[in-house]
Amino acid sequence: MVSTYRIQGATGEWEVVIGLEVHAQVTSNAKLFSGASTEFGAEPNTQVSLVDAAMPGMLPVPNRECIRQAVRTGMAIEAQINKYSRFDRKNYFYADLPQGYQISQLYHPIVGEGQLLIDADEKAGIPEDKVIGIERIHIEQDAGKLMHDQHPTMSYVDLNRCGVALMEIVSRPDMTSPAEAGAYVRKLRSILRYVGSCDGNMEEGSMRADVNVSVRKVGDSELGTRTETKNVNSVRFVMQVIEHEANRQVDLIEDGGKVVQETRLFDVASGTTRSMRSKEDAHDYRYFPDPDLLPLELEDDFLADCRSSLPELPDAKRRRYETELGLTPYNARELTAEVETFARFETLLSAAALRIGKPEAEVATQVANWALSVAPGVLKSLGAEADPAHASAGAQAAILAMQDKGEISGGQAKEIYEIVLKTGRDPEEIADTEGLKQVSDTGAIETAIDDILANNQDKVEQYKGGKDKLFGFFVGQTMKAMQGKANPAVVNQILKDKLG
Amino acid sequence: MTDLTELGIKAIREGVANGDFTAREVAEGFNAAVAAASELNAFIVATPDHALAAADAVDTKRAKGDDLGTMGGVPIGMKDLFATKGVQTTAASHILEGFEPQYESTVSQNLWDAGAGMLGKLNLDQFAMGSSNETSYFGNVVSPWRKSNGANTDMSPGGSSGGSAASVAARIVPAATGTDTGGSIRQPAAFAGITGIKPTYGRCSRWGVVAFASSLDQAGPMARSVEDCAIMLEAMAGFDPKDATSLKMEVPNWEAGLNADLKGKKIGIPKEYRMDGTDAEILESWEQGKEWLRDAGAEIVDISLPHTKYALPAYYIIAPAEASSNLARYDGVRYGLRDLPEGSGLQDMYAATRAAGFGDEVKRRVLIGTYVLSAGFYDAYYTQAQKIRTLVAQDFEKAWSQCDAILAPTTPTASFPLGSLSDDPLTMYLNDVFAVPASLAGLPAISVPAMLNSDGLPLGLQIIGKPFDEQGVLNAGLAMQQRANFDAQPEKWW
Amino acid sequence: MSVTREEVAKIASLARIRMGEDALDRMVPELNNILDWVEQLSEVDTSGVEPMTAVISNSLRLRDDVVDAIPETAGGRREDVLANAPVAEHGFFGVPKVIE
Structure with a gap:
């Protein structure tokens, strides 16, 4: 055509x-x-x-x-x-x-x-x-x-x-x-x-x-x-x-x-x-x-x-990102367009995979989304307050690892990265001292859920009667009670168990 | 004490080394001879201080017992085509008048490093284009030789290295540098009764030598004997990383390798060099040369170089083509003459500067070169000429299966009166008919004085050798020199 | 082949050599004499012959990518470069104003 x-x-x-x-x-x-x-x-x-x-x-x-x-x-x-x-x-x-x-x-x-x-x-x-x-x-x-x-x-x-x-x-x-x-x-x-x-x-x-x-x-x-x-x-x-x-x-x-x-x-x-x-x-x-x-x-x-010194070229790299890393065609193209972009991505990918302890292909999509939208978004919103020198692959990999483990939410990841960019502090230390961590402690979540279920017996009955949509209500109530810091996956699991 | 100006390179070097005389005495003697020979117009500028400073350096070294170098204490003339730092370098053209290079050519530097000094910059045909030294902006060089008929007609020293040839023959320098693009060392050497060798293309660096035709230009020595040429060539030659066409080869010890015994050597006689219009006495000298070489033990064999006839016209396409491009840099912007007519623009300035700065012969060749490279004519002229150049080189290749070196006349005639050919460029070009084939093939070739003709003018004989076989060329030349016993000198009239 | 007066004028312009009428008049026959003479080259059969590229067989040497490796071919010598210029100002060569 x-x-x-x-x-x-x-x-x-x-x-x-x-x-x-x-x-x-x-x-x-x-x-x-x-x-x-x-x-x-x-x-x-x-x-x-x-x-x-x-x-x-x-x-x-x-x-x-x-x-x-x-x-x-x-x-x-x-x-x-x-x-x-x-x-x-x-x-x-x-x-x-x-x-x-x-x-x-x-x-x-x-x-x-x-x-x-x-x-x-x-x-x-x-x-x-x-x-x-x-x-x-x-x-x-x-x-x-x-x-x-x-x-x-x-x-x-x-x-x-x-x-x-x-x-x-x-x-x-x-x-x-x-x-x-x-x-x-x-x-x-x-x-x-x-x-x-x-x-x-x-x-x-x-x-x-x-x-x-x-x-x-x-x-x-x-x-x-x-x-x-x-x-x-x-x-x-x-x-x-x-x-x-x-x-x-x-x-x-x-x-x-x-x-x-x-x-x-x-x-x-x-x-x-x-x-x-x-x-x-x-x-x-x-x-x-x-x-x-x-x-x-x-x-x-x-x-x-001359030939042996040639690097992987854009077309080949893009194909590999799609087939081996499972990235979307859009992400693959964006990440391979410029030398700096792919270089940063590959450094981060390797650091994140190591930190998380999973193969690169399993974390690539998460890292690509971070690299293409989340991280640039944070950087942009901070404007002059951010010091790009603090945007090290190690710091970003640490954030991604915490997120992967469920220790922090996506919102917390952004908040932590903001502080990293402004101060250069260690992401894990930020998560600890600034209270930017999700609660995954099943005990605390269970206590909160037990209270909510006890206080909303009518809704529990309705749910059990087939009103599935109420599941979201219980999640919301639990997160509210946990001040937003509960690990949603853990909350979901416990709610499912308790509601039968 | 003997007149030091009677001495050549080897004798001066040995005399200085032995303490028979000082280098300063030699330099002073030649400086005086140069100053007294202005009628020859062989020099564009004299540099007596340069000669004295180099001489003093050699004398100081001797006092300390240091090595004096292979040219230690020998002052020479430098063809004004070699860039010399801080000393006007003109290529005998108005367009470079006043140009003082901030650099030294590799060849001249090699000579200074070997202990030589500079008596001055020698006149030449403008941009080395010419065979009579009549195209110089700084006037004709007059040969020290005159016909024996007493007519006192000014004779041509040949060209383009006319100042070099005249000054060596007149004993105002012991030796001089030359450059040879299509015979510019050998033809004037023959006219002046001296020896000159053009080495294999690439032996001497072209860096810092004003370019005429890059694929042909080669520097070489002009001196009073084969031995002196061997010594001086050895000092000039050598690999230069600044010249992409420089040969990456050891320079042999040619002086030590000199051997006039030619037993087992075959010398080829190319039948195509027996041309119409060749002077009978030249042909006689050629016969004599065969005898000398035979006497030295060589076997004389007939050979054929079938494309000889086409070498000269091919040369007159290739050399002007290269020159038209090499001379484009003389534009009045960075050095040399600028002619800026009132109110004119850049391109007018170029045209005016080049019109005022170049002589007629240079213009002629630049125009020929421009024409043969121009759209529509390139293949018919330039490509065809380069193919013929291949054929000329192949002729020599084939000849080497039959012989070790070739004997030929250097020129078709002896020297001629200044002005007698200047209106006839074509006849002038024919002077180089025997010299050009070796240039096109990049081969080493020497001219050695053979005899005087009936007019009392010198005739030269040429030995052409295989690539890199300067030794073979020098040896055959030496064998002829020993038998010719050419000791004639021009009678001093200047 | 022979050249006309107009062609010679064109060549002279290409070569940037200003030529007056007299000079052109003289040059036309001179160039034609030379061109007529070199014309004999066309009689040589050169089919299958390669044009000469290197007179002595030799390969093109390349140099290492090192700045100012050899003093004679190094940069950083503005005074030397400008020393012979007919017009040099403020570190530049000066030429009549060019309109592009």
Whole structure:
């Protein structure tokens, strides 16, 4: 089933075809071809080597870690890994490109065909899971940065980013709605962060997308002329660009105009795109193999190391959460979407299972509900009063264990967790000293129940006569008498015994 | 005392080590010779202080009894393509005028570490593009050699390492660095009656050498004898982690391995090098070379290198293509010349800077290179040229089953008067027709002076060897040197 | 193949070399002479021949992911990087204002 996203034009319905080129900064200490640091936010031009500044006679030597991360990423999208690849030069002149060429991979990229699954999301207009083809991943150098607002007649050039390793992840034009594109970027980001090959920080520019958009009449098989909007740095903006471009192109064509294949820029303030003047005549990049670098040939050992170092990936983890841990599809998806979420969950699950003394699968649902709704709820209600540093897995596991044993109720669990978050005190000590414990002492409960039954003989008779609903009345009375601290399971059991 | 400038590397090193003279005396002698030879225009800048400081360091070491290094006390000329820290490095181009690198090229650093000092930066063809040293922004280098007819015509020292060749021949330096992309060490060495070797591609680090064509550029020594070349090459070569194409191999002790006995060696004579337009005297010298090698014990065998004819045109696609990209960094932003016409933008600045900064030959090659890489032409030119390069290399591969080294002329003619070919780029390119095949295949090759022609100009002979077999090349060169007894020197007119 | 004046102008623009009318006039025949001469390469049958990738068989060496491992290729040398710049201000290179 295909997306139902359509543009309603004056002449009929249009569909949109989207391909994304995502540039992801490879997580590495040093740059792709030089020893300068990749750290974000340094003073201008302080993380620039003579190589990055393209001084005469400087030469590139590739960083193994960047190659390794690209290969691992390729493996994570089930792609073909090319044991033979080459670096090519892409030649063009710009002030952020000191060499006058970018070292990239055109003819022989390191990663070939792969794919990525975007998850069904009915609300967003993605009726079912969809596979998006990935054409290739190649490694290339990032460019420097220009500042235009520091001087009336000059632009300033900072080369700190210049030479940082990027992976360019090129999708097939398989997406047909802004929602699909958004889901693709989110899923890709999740995979990159699982793999650890990119931190996915879109605000710092660690991940940005070139968005290729074209439109065609519903039913047409030919692709329309596409535009490429460069450097879009959030999921929301990617979706806005598509909305805007699709509508702009439809209006243009319906007004008798033609879409020009061109590079465009997204203006965040207005939510619109505009033609990028500076790249107008840069279309003949004269790619050729970089003669400073030999072909890159990957050894089997290297590939085996890349593969064995891959973690469990989102799709596999989600399946396992459903089948082995018995979580609902919703919970499984929520818990596996982000690295931090599953990491916290798995730590807590393991601590709770240990504390409770049951297999993980038996406590997983309880822990998942806690992790996804109860704990975040408490944290949110406390606001600034909470110190997240107190939210240790040990403390939460202790609370969950007390709850599992029936020592505390769900409400008491929340109350205890509130105090933990505010003070960092020990949950068991809180339960004891703050009187936040359920009474499971059958003696005390029996005494209370005996009193209630004795004082309500009429209701006992009615119950025994078949008025089952009165059971709740007896429970309520008992809990009231116990000031809410009786273990409901124990109360139920004793009442059942006594009422016969 | 003998005139110290008459001495080569080995003699200087030994004299200094033995205390026959000090390194400072040597440096002073050559500094004076450099200063007196301005008419040759061999230097772009002289660096007498650098030479003296290095010499003093060697003299101090000697006083302490420390090791002086394999080049201890030898001052040399540095082709101005090697970046030298704090010393203007121009590649003989206006676009780099005034550029003072904050770094030292690996090769020059290796030489200083071996005890050598620098007399100055030597003139060359602009960005090493040229075969006559007429493309330098800093003027032509004039060969110290003149025809024996008394006409006093200024002759070309060859190129691109023209300043290196002229200064070694004129005895104003004992040795100099060169670089060879398509003959730029061997052709000027032949024109100037000196010895020059281009090692196997990857032997000498390219780090800090202004790039012309990365897949071809190799540094090498230019000196007065095979022995001196062996010593200096050993000091220059070595693995460099900063150059991804650097060979990770031990540098052999070539000097100790020198052996002119060629018994059991086969020397190939490629029939395709017998080309139309080759000077009769060149062919004679080639015959003479065969005799010398035979006399040294070698067996002479005929071989075929069938794609020889295509090597030069393939080179004139590959080298300009690489150069067009390598020279993109000269844009007026980070160093060198900036030409910013009133009111112009960034791209105008690039175009103006490069128009003003590059010489005609550089422009020609950058344009050719840009063209052959451009959309629609890439396969027809660049890919085809790289395939032919494969064929040229395969020709040599096959030849190695029949011979250990190859003997050929270095150049098709002797030196020519400055200006005589400068309007005819194609004829100029043909100068390198015998040198380029070894460059395309990355092979070691040496030019050794053989004789003077009837005009009194030197002719060189070339030995091409197997990959990594610099020793074999040096040995065959030594065998010829011993038999040629070439001791002619240009008469001093400068 | 030969190039027209317009093509040479286009190549010069791609290569960012400003060329006046005179320079173009001179360059067109020069380039055509060279291109005519290299044309002979097309007569070689290269079917089945791989283009040269590495002149001396050698594998691409990779370096370890260590910041500033070799001083000559390390960062943290802004003064050196800016030392030869025609215009450097406040730690930046200056270029004529760019409109993107």
